[in-house]
Amino acid sequence: MKKITQQIITILILLVIVMVPTSASSATSRTRTFNAKGEIVWTQDAYLPSLTITNLGLKSPQDSVFDDRDHLFIADKDNARIVEYNTNTDQVVQIIKHPMMKTPTGITLAGNGEIYVADPSAAMIFRFSSSGELIESFERPTTASFGDTTFKPSKIAVDNRRNMYIVSEGVYNGVIQLSNSGEFLGYFTSNRVRLDFTQMLQDIFYTEAQKALLLGRVPITFTNVYLDQKGIVYTSTMGSNRNGLKKHNTAGQNMFANQFTWSPNDLIDITTDEKGIIYGASKAGMIIVYTNDGQYIFNFGSSYATDDIAGLFNSISSISVDSKGRLWVLDGEKSFIQSFEPTEYATQIYSAIDLFNQGEYEKATAFWDQVLRLNQMSVLAHNGIAMNYMYTQQYDKAMFHFELSGNRFYYSQAFWEVRNEWLQANLGTVFSVLIGLFIFLTVTRKYRRKYDIFKPVKDYFKHIANIKIIKELLFIFEFFRHPIDSFYDLKTDRKGSLRAALIIYGIFFSIFLWFMLGKGFIYQYVAIEDVDLQSVVIGFFSILFLIILCNYLVSSINDGEGNFSQLIKLGAYSLGPIMIVYVMIIGLSFILTYNEMFLLQILQQGAFIWTGVNLYIGIQEVHNYSVKESIKSILLTFVFILVISLILLIVIIMTEQVYMFFEAIIKEVIRNVTN
Numbered sequence: 001m002k003k004i005t006q007q008i009i010t011i012l013i014l015l016v017i018v019m020v021p022t023s024a025s026s027a028t029s030r031t032r033t034f035n036a037k038g039e040i041v042w043t044q045d046a047y048l049p050s051l052t053i054t055n056l057g058l059k060s061p062q063d064s065v066f067d068d069r070d071h072l073f074i075a076d077k078d079n080a081r082i083v084e085y086n087t088n089t090d091q092v093v094q095i096i097k098h099p100m101m102k103t104p105t106g107i108t109l110a111g112n113g114e115i116y117v118a119d120p121s122a123a124m125i126f127r128f129s130s131s132g133e134l135i136e137s138f139e140r141p142t143t144a145s146f147g148d149t150t151f152k153p154s155k156i157a158v159d160n161r162r163n164m165y166i167v168s169e170g171v172y173n174g175v176i177q178l179s180n181s182g183e184f185l186g187y188f189t190s191n192r193v194r195l196d197f198t199q200m201l202q203d204i205f206y207t208e209a210q211k212a213l214l215l216g217r218v219p220i221t222f223t224n225v226y227l228d229q230k231g232i233v234y235t236s237t238m239g240s241n242r243n244g245l246k247k248h249n250t251a252g253q254n255m256f257a258n259q260f261t262w263s264p265n266d267l268i269d270i271t272t273d274e275k276g277i278i279y280g281a282s283k284a285g286m287i288i289v290y291t292n293d294g295q296y297i298f299n300f301g302s303s304y305a306t307d308d309i310a311g312l313f314n315s316i317s318s319i320s321v322d323s324k325g326r327l328w329v330l331d332g333e334k335s336f337i338q339s340f341e342p343t344e345y346a347t348q349i350y351s352a353i354d355l356f357n358q359g360e361y362e363k364a365t366a367f368w369d370q371v372l373r374l375n376q377m378s379v380l381a382h383n384g385i386a387m388n389y390m391y392t393q394q395y396d397k398a399m400f401h402f403e404l405s406g407n408r409f410y411y412s413q414a415f416w417e418v419r420n421e422w423l424q425a426n427l428g429t430v431f432s433v434l435i436g437l438f439i440f441l442t443v444t445r446k447y448r449r450k451y452d453i454f455k456p457v458k459d460y461f462k463h464i465a466n467i468k469i470i471k472e473l474l475f476i477f478e479f480f481r482h483p484i485d486s487f488y489d490l491k492t493d494r495k496g497s498l499r500a501a502l503i504i505y506g507i508f509f510s511i512f513l514w515f516m517l518g519k520g521f522i523y524q525y526v527a528i529e530d531v532d533l534q535s536v537v538i539g540f541f542s543i544l545f546l547i548i549l550c551n552y553l554v555s556s557i558n559d560g561e562g563n564f565s566q567l568i569k570l571g572a573y574s575l576g577p578i579m580i581v582y583v584m585i586i587g588l589s590f591i592l593t594y595n596e597m598f599l600l601q602i603l604q605q606g607a608f609i610w611t612g613v614n615l616y617i618g619i620q621e622v623h624n625y626s627v628k629e630s631i632k633s634i635l636l637t638f639v640f641i642l643v644i645s646l647i648l649l650i651v652i653i654m655t656e657q658v659y660m661f662f663e664a665i666i667k668e669v670i671r672n673v674t675n
Contacts, residue, residue, distance in 0.1 A: 033298040036406030046346040049311035053337035061330045062105040064318045075104040096132040106155035120152035141184035157227040167222045189252035191220045228272040236267040256294040273321045275354040281319035361388040379405045412594040472500035476576045487621035501572035515582040520589035550640035560623030574614035581607035
């Protein structure tokens with residue numbers, strides 16, 4: 001009995017250990033990334049919290065930077081000092097203070113080890129030697145071109161010629177660029193003003209005097225500026241999910257402008273490592289990692305303001321990376337430093353990216369294979385392997401991995417190459433077969449006419465076509481040549497039938513479903529598992545019924561001659577062009593690339609126009625309307641559709657409210673009875 005009791009206690013303890021969150025690292029360093037559908041999903045841990053430094057006496061640290069010895073230089077704002085901290089020995093090497101320095105918020109290092117500090121309260125840039133002696137300071141530029149611009153430098157970066165790139169508080173013109181002597185060189189780059197629809201209309205109709213009185217017409221300011229080892233300038237911006245991270249060329253233009261580079265809307269700092277990997281930090285506590293060309297890799301961390309847990313932050317102010325790939329993050333509110341160690345998952349990814357950039361495609365593929373062993377569904381790994389195969393001209397293999405990663409753009413490029421190879425190998429054979437067939441038909445023309453060798457086949461198909469229901473279905477093709485006469489025959493019941501019209505609707509729905517789910521990978525954006533088939537069926541036939549019903553109601557008011565049955569047939573027999581074009585698009589989607597997308601768009605637009613013309617002619621013919629009356633009928637049909645839709649929406653909402661009301665009453669009665 002005692003042994004059984006001990007076993008039960010042991011099991012209960014294990015259950016508690018499993019069920020209760022025990023580890024800060026497992027809870028705080030959970031890594032997220034995009035899957036092939038563009039959804040955020042959990043993945044392997046890329047970083048784990050390591051050291052939490054709280055003994056440096058920091059007060060609201062705002063910026064940090066590493067030198068080549070892994071010494072971390074920290075702008076300790078409220079202590080009005082610079083702290084040099086040796087991360088290898090966990091020792092403070094030196095503390096830099098100066099009477100003129102008030103609230104240092106930005107810091108960077110020049111190539112010779114000199115320290116540049118941005119101080120908005122002092123409205124100055126300080127230049128210190130590596131030993132902490134003040135060499136010179138830079139105040140507000142006095143040149144006329146600088147005008148009355150505010151000079152409160154908050155962040156700073158320095159290139160190899162000691163030109164300064166400065167983010168200043170309240171300056172909307174962009175990043176201020178000063179020479180090594182403090183001369184104003186201009187604005188290196190700036191954010192564009194983004195106008196909403198109302199502001200665009202104001203720009204069109206307002207006078208210049210009225211525009212001058214408008215508010216909210218200034219661009220978003222930068223939060224940070226950074227220069228990597230190659231002298232490339234990066235900037236971060238808050239309030240933008242698309243262009244929060246920018247990488248600039250020498251002209252200040254954003255090299256990520258033509259691609260989607262996701263970032264949180266509170267991006268506060270950026271840095272890069274020796275391999276060019278970009279690290280961004282959001283103020284709320286998220287850390288985001290990108291490739292050197294701005295492709296999102298993953299993110300981890302989150303804000304957690306109530307408890308002190310390793311890896312969680314109140315407010316991130318800075319992020320830096322040392323030579324070992326460890327991340328060091330400052331919390332500006334709680335004034336501590338948190339380091340993160342990369343896991344094998346992260347290091348394998350970075351090595352693969354680095355080898356790809358060096359042109360070592362086979363070695364990079366081996367590293368990506370290691371990543372796939374850790375995560376078989378890694379979009380990044382499949383995309384990386386596919387790019388390696390692209391550069392080694394193994395396009396069929398590249399297509400396979402691009403499809404797994406959901407990368408339709410590069411899949412299209414690989415397919416273009418595969419298609420070209422097939423055409424080069426088989427085009428001669430195809431032309432030979434076509435020419436041979438043409439010669440054969442020309443030579444045997446008299447013989448075929450004399451003996452009519454295909455007569456049995458023709459008779460068979462003629463017999464099939466004369467079956468009543470088949471004949472009624474094939475009547476749809478006469479609308480391509482003689483739509484007016486065909487609608488007249490439909491109205492007078494000479495040809496076509498209601499039964500055939502209902503079958504055509506069923507065929508059209510099948511083609512529509514095939515079009516929605518069965519195109520080639522390049523043009524197929526909807527996954528079958530994401531489709532609610534019941535909703536599609538109900539929605540499709542409800543819309544058809546609503547259109548026919550509304551036009552019938554309108555025609556009843558406006559003395560239209562067509563009845564409900566004729567309108568059902570009218571709609572069905574008008575759908576021929578769009579049905580045929582949908583089938584054509586489905587077939588072409590397997591052989592066309594993105595470069596030929598315009599062909600599919602032209603086909604689809606042409607089918608819509610043709611079907612619309614058929615519907616117009618049908619309404620005019622069936623109801624015996626004039627041109628003006630036909631247009632009026634169509635417009636009123638849309639109005640009726642809108643009105644009925646609104647009424648149905650109100651009824652549904654009211655029904656839900658009534659249901660919830662009676663449900664609450666019943667639950668309350670049951671609760672009172674049971675009590």
